[in-house]
Amino acid sequence: xxxxxxxxxxxxxxxxxxxxxxxxxxxxxxxxxWYRQDPGMGLRLIHYSVGEGTTAKGEVPDGYNVxxxxxxxxxxxxxxxxxxxxxxxxxxxxxxxFDTQYFxxxxxxTVL
Amino acid sequence: xxxVTQSPEALRLQEGESSSLNCSYTVSxxxxxxWYRQDPGKGPEFLFTLxxxxxxxxxxxxxxxxxxxxxxxxxxxxxxxxxxxxxCAVQPNTGNQFYFGTGTSLTVIP
Numbered sequence: 227x228x229x230x231x232x233x234x235x236x237x238x239x240x241x242x243x244x245x246x247x248x249x250x251x252x253x254x255x256x257x258x259x260w261y262r263q264d265p266g267m268g269l270r271l272i273h274y275s276v277g278e279g280t281t282a283k284g285e286v287p288d289g290y291n292v293x294x295x296x297x298x299x300x301x302x303x304x305x306x307x308x309x310x311x312x313x314x315x316x317x318x319x320x321x322x323x324f325d326t327q328y329f330x331x332x333x334x335x336t337v338l
Numbered sequence: 339x340x341x342v343t344q345s346p347e348a349l350r351l352q353e354g355e356s357s358s359l360n361c362s363y364t365v366s367x368x369x370x371x372x373w374y375r376q377d378p379g380k381g382p383e384f385l386f387t388l389x390x391x392x393x394x395x396x397x398x399x400x401x402x403x404x405x406x407x408x409x410x411x412x413x414x415x416x417x418x419x420x421x422x423x424x425x426c427a428v429q430p431n432t433g434n435q436f437y438f439g440t441g442t443s444l445t446v447i448p
Contacts, residue, residue, distance in 0.1 A: 266440060267440065268438045268440040269382070271435055271436065276434055316381050318381075326387055327436065329382045329383070332379075
């Protein structure tokens with residue numbers, strides 16, 4: 227039982243490049259979330275999903291896209307990376323009801 | 339607007355010196371308030387969930403309490419291994435989103 231895993235752990239991009247971050251969970255959770263964490267800003271929600279095939283915007287969705295084709299996976303895409311997207315990205319999942327979120331280890335992304 | 343404010347931003351304690359961290363919130367109906375611990379370079383780790391005013395939860399040296407406007411995380415006789423950033427989050431009863439504070443960075447000096 228690995229919980230929530232994220233791939234890759236680190237990545238450096240040049241401005242304008244694209245990439246996809248993968249989040250996988252093996253807890254059969256319905257809900258999945260993508261956050262970014264910046265110094266002094268706390269965790270901010272980018273997009274989330276309430277089930278397979280669904281996605282919804284969070285607080286800071288601009289410049290990102292997501293897909294939830296399989297229940298266990300939640301992908302975050304950057305089509306044209308910008309330096310402002312330099313951050314640490316965390317994925318989380320939770321079960322139905324009031325259950326807590328379980329977080330992955332994070333992906334540190336630098337955009338030059 | 340749903341909002342979470344944590345104070346202080348940073349706290350240095352001597353080992354054994356008890357203190358409290360504060361999380362004040364503004365939310366249109368509270369579904370749940372969550373406390374997490376985050377170590378450097380790692381993802382947040384769940385500590386407590388509180389659902390209603392007056393509720394208290396305890397785990398080892400930590401105790402979380404909840405009122406209608408704020409939550410406290412009390413740390414009794416802390417040890418150096420309690421050094422971490424403590425995050426507070428709220429879930430409004432209107433949706434599936436969570437709102438996080440900016441955290442309190444706790445350092446416990448031996």
